[in-house]
Amino acid sequence: MNRWEELQQAALTGRLTRRQFMARAAALGVSTSLASGVLAKAGYADDAPKQGGTLNIGIAGGSTTDSLDPTTYTDSMAFNVAFAIMNQLIETDPNNKQIPSLFKSWEASAGATKWVFKVQDGVTFHNGKTLDAEDIVYSVNLHRGKDSKSGAASGLKPIADIKASDKLEVTMTLSEGDADFIYPLSDYHVLVVPKDFKDWSHPIGTGAYTFGSYDPGVSANVKRYKDHWNKDRGHVDEVNFTCINDTAARMNAIVAGQVDIIHRVDTATIDLIKAVPTLALVMAHGGYHAIYAARCDMDPFKDPNLRKAVKYGIDREQLLKALFNGYGALGNDSPIPPSDPYFNKDLEQTKYDPDKAKFYLKKVTGTTKIVLSASDAAFNGAVDAALLFQANEKAAGLDFEVKKEPADGFWDNVWLKAPFCESYWGGRPAATQMFTTAYKSDAAWNETGYKVEAFDKLLAEAKKTVAEDKRAPMIKELQKMVHEDGGAIIPAFKDWVDATATKVKGYKPHSMFDLCNGRAAEKVWIDEA
Amino acid sequence: MLKLIAQRLALGLITLWAASVLIFFTTALLPGDFASAMLGQQATAENTAAIRAELNLDRPLVLRYTDWLSGAVRGEFGNSLASHRPVSDEIKPRLFNTFFLAIYAALVAVPLAVFLGVMAAIRQGSTFDRGVNVGALLTISVPEFFLGYLLMMFLAAHFRIFPVLSAVNASTPFFSRLYFAFLPMITLVLVIVAHMMRMTRASVLQVMASPYIEMAYLKGLPKWRVVVQHALPNALAPIVNVIALNLAYLVVGVVVVERVFVYPGMGQMLVDAVSKRNVPVVLACGLIFAVVFIGLNILADVLSIMSNPRLRHPR
Numbered sequence: 144m145n146r147w148e149e150l151q152q153a154a155l156t157g158r159l160t161r162r163q164f165m166a167r168a169a170a171l172g173v174s175t176s177l178a179s180g181v182l183a184k185a186g187y188a189d190d191a192p193k194q195g196g197t198l199n200i201g202i203a204g205g206s207t208t209d210s211l212d213p214t215t216y217t218d219s220m221a222f223n224v225a226f227a228i229m230n231q232l233i234e235t236d237p238n239n240k241q242i243p244s245l246f247k248s249w250e251a252s253a254g255a256t257k258w259v260f261k262v263q264d265g266v267t268f269h270n271g272k273t274l275d276a277e278d279i280v281y282s283v284n285l286h287r288g289k290d291s292k293s294g295a296a297s298g299l300k301p302i303a304d305i306k307a308s309d310k311l312e313v314t315m316t317l318s319e320g321d322a323d324f325i326y327p328l329s330d331y332h333v334l335v336v337p338k339d340f341k342d343w344s345h346p347i348g349t350g351a352y353t354f355g356s357y358d359p360g361v362s363a364n365v366k367r368y369k370d371h372w373n374k375d376r377g378h379v380d381e382v383n384f385t386c387i388n389d390t391a392a393r394m395n396a397i398v399a400g401q402v403d404i405i406h407r408v409d410t411a412t413i414d415l416i417k418a419v420p421t422l423a424l425v426m427a428h429g430g431y432h433a434i435y436a437a438r439c440d441m442d443p444f445k446d447p448n449l450r451k452a453v454k455y456g457i458d459r460e461q462l463l464k465a466l467f468n469g470y471g472a473l474g475n476d477s478p479i480p481p482s483d484p485y486f487n488k489d490l491e492q493t494k495y496d497p498d499k500a501k502f503y504l505k506k507v508t509g510t511t512k513i514v515l516s517a518s519d520a521a522f523n524g525a526v527d528a529a530l531l532f533q534a535n536e537k538a539a540g541l542d543f544e545v546k547k548e549p550a551d552g553f554w555d556n557v558w559l560k561a562p563f564c565e566s567y568w569g570g571r572p573a574a575t576q577m578f579t580t581a582y583k584s585d586a587a588w589n590e591t592g593y594k595v596e597a598f599d600k601l602l603a604e605a606k607k608t609v610a611e612d613k614r615a616p617m618i619k620e621l622q623k624m625v626h627e628d629g630g631a632i633i634p635a636f637k638d639w640v641d642a643t644a645t646k647v648k649g650y651k652p653h654s655m656f657d658l659c660n661g662r663a664a665e666k667v668w669i670d671e672a
Numbered sequence: 673m674l675k676l677i678a679q680r681l682a683l684g685l686i687t688l689w690a691a692s693v694l695i696f697f698t699t700a701l702l703p704g705d706f707a708s709a710m711l712g713q714q715a716t717a718e719n720t721a722a723i724r725a726e727l728n729l730d731r732p733l734v735l736r737y738t739d740w741l742s743g744a745v746r747g748e749f750g751n752s753l754a755s756h757r758p759v760s761d762e763i764k765p766r767l768f769n770t771f772f773l774a775i776y777a778a779l780v781a782v783p784l785a786v787f788l789g790v791m792a793a794i795r796q797g798s799t800f801d802r803g804v805n806v807g808a809l810l811t812i813s814v815p816e817f818f819l820g821y822l823l824m825m826f827l828a829a830h831f832r833i834f835p836v837l838s839a840v841n842a843s844t845p846f847f848s849r850l851y852f853a854f855l856p857m858i859t860l861v862l863v864i865v866a867h868m869m870r871m872t873r874a875s876v877l878q879v880m881a882s883p884y885i886e887m888a889y890l891k892g893l894p895k896w897r898v899v900v901q902h903a904l905p906n907a908l909a910p911i912v913n914v915i916a917l918n919l920a921y922l923v924v925g926v927v928v929v930e931r932v933f934v935y936p937g938m939g940q941m942l943v944d945a946v947s948k949r950n951v952p953v954v955l956a957c958g959l960i961f962a963v964v965f966i967g968l969n970i971l972a973d974v975l976s977i978m979s980n981p982r983l984r985h986p987r
Contacts, residue, residue: 292719292722389931396836399829552702556704
């Protein structure tokens with residue numbers, strides 16, 4: 144992204160005042176008419192939201208095998224439709240801070256093992272029932288226990304006990320202290336439904352919209368719920384979701400005006416959108432990253448010198464350009480992105496240095512035979528990226544083989560099993576959450592086989608500590624450990640890039656996920672003016 | 673004649689059964705199963721086992737096949753593993769969409785192909801003939817998704833004559849359907865016309881070399897009458913076979929066009945079902961495709977035989 148685009152993004156996230164924006168635009172040499180045009184597009188006048196209208200969203204990540212059962216969500220269409228109908232307990236705001244939703248407030252005690260949550264009052268479900276703590280206990284329990292098939296289950300494992308301590312109060316006791324426990328509670332699977340509810344083909348929730356129709360992998364329709372508890376959400380009368388998995392079709396759909404919002408904009412053809420004056424781009428720095436996972440507990444990467452050699456042999460700028468067209472940030476072999484509040488700025492950015500790579504290669508005692516398992520199932524363009532990586536490393540004296548694996552069955556057979564393979568992560572709101580999910584010794588998804596006792600100890604310590612000034616250096620140290628010694632080779636983070644029609648207002652970039660973290664349907668309003 | 677049709681139908685049923693066995697067991701050979709495919713990167717040992725237990729995926733393979741077969745012969749195809757709804761409910765609307773598009777494309781493509789083929793044969797060697805041949809080769813060489821993108825770019829995005837997305841649903845009225853499905857229909861027509869046209873032309877030309885055609889010319893009949901009334905009926909057999917093959921493709925092979933135009937047909941449903949190992953849906957779709965293929969082949973055989981009097985009344 145160039146300076147002008149960065150400036151536009153700063154305006155959109157409200158980090159600048161109008162005056163500052165115009166001043167800096169002038170300094171960049173941008174004409175006043177263009178700058179005011181951008182201000183208008185950004186909805187900078189930020190009037191009160193207008194009610195009414197129909198919103199059409201073109202969404203990818205849908206399949207005919209989708210369901211609205213919260214325990215089954217794995218991709219965008221299902222949870223975007225669900226978020227319009229149901230609410231979460233706690234939401235993440237655009238700056239990755241947790242904000243109340245159905246949980247009004249919370250308090251931790253006893254070393255962050257006992258958590259007491261107060262529930263919003265005056266909330267009704269779409270069938271008229273009033274929300275109480277029992278509904279919440281039922282909804283959370285859907286994702287707990289060994290019979291649960293939910294993707295949120297491992298995050299909620301620490302809950303030893305959950306009960307409705309009062310009509311509008313929930314108490315959770317954890318098996319071990321975790322100051323960041325509210326993060327797993329804001330997982331996109333954890334949605335609130337009435338007690339004992341099971342009819343997932345006609346879901347009922349407390350959300351801004353009621354269920355209209357749902358054709359998995361094809362389309363969905365929701366209509367505004369007049370008695371919604373949160374007056375700041377739910378402005379349009381009706382929302383239509385159309386599933387468009389094909390990238391070219393999605394780009395064409397918004398250019399032709401058939402939909403008002405799309406996500407996963409193809410950065411290679413982004414000029415198509417820029418050429419249309421009634422369309423605007425919304426970009427956010429996030430935690431989505433591509434990773435080459437080298438297993439530290441298997442040959443050949445058991446040897447830390449080989450890991451260091453490979454880290455110096457990769458041209459990160461080139462990969463950022465090739466993979467994400469420059470729309471992203473450089474990675475430094477740590478899964479915590481620059482947008483995270485605990486990002487360790489002091490870590491030196493590892494640069495492409497074939498000489499250093501050769502130096503570490505000489506120190507390797509064991510085998511140097513490396514095979515990289517590559518597949519486009521990991522991320523778009525993964526196989527081409529693997530070949531680029533191979534070319535980079537060749538110049539550094541490391542000759543490795545790229546083994547192309549079929550996309551079908553990649554997550555079953557290759558990931559977590561091959562000694563060196565590609566993968567991706569969507570990012571987590573809390574740094575400790577990311578580390579617990581994939582870097583702790585006993586994590587189910589420890590794809591780099593990173594088993595360091597000192598790391599586990601420090602991570603547990605950081606989770607227990609509530610005081611900011613004490614935990615920040617701990618989390619920074621965790622990043623340093625992974626950066627220096629870990630098996631994660633992370634060349635780049637990807638920005639979220641969405642496109643909207645200019646009549647859609649209130650669409651702010653969100654660093655957690657695209658489509659305003661899945662809640663675009665209830666956050667935006669339509670202003671034809 | 674009837675005996676022949678009955679024989680063919682019986683053989684068809686056996687082929688259908690063999691197809692079901694093949695589909696079931698090769699899907700089982702693929703790595704992973706429904707549980708691991710649905711969860712993807714989020715799979716853990718616990719949640720995978722939970723899904724498997726819920727859907728009886730831990731029973732032995734042969735038993736699962738016989739369970740399915742005993743239901744299938746009664747017309748019950750089981751429930752989709754993903755939505756727990758009956759497979760027939762899920763497939764019906766998509767099947768309707770697919771057949772609609774296939775018939776729409778066939779009604780345009782077949783007469784067009786035969787007409788162009790016959791004209792090219794009549795005017796063999798002329799500029800028209802050469803032009804039609806080059807055009808046919810061009811459309812066959814270009815992959816169908818590229819043709820689709822080209823049509824989308826010009827007719828939908830640029831000139832806004834047709835919609836970009838062919839998203840029809842159960843409530844779309846008939847003429848709206850024709851409008852929405854126009855671009856995918858044209859793409860499919862371009863793909864199949866070439867094959868049928870060239871076969872028609874070749875078959876007609878081959879028959880035109882026979883002595884009885886020369887006799888017809890000597891009798892003074894006009895060229896078009898010679899071709900249509902005397903040559904074409906004898907050239908029909910290979911033409912009918914090619915048409916049947918292409919019609920089967922229209923039902924079975926259009927997943928790429930469906931994806932490009934976001935048209936909710938059976939192709940995309942089958943691809944999703946296979947990648948998530950949703951076996952009941954895969955089997956049901958596979959059977960429907962097999963029925964279409966076998967049915968069209970039987971029809972082609974019967975028509976070929978009927979068009980040839982020597983075969984109609986064997987001595």
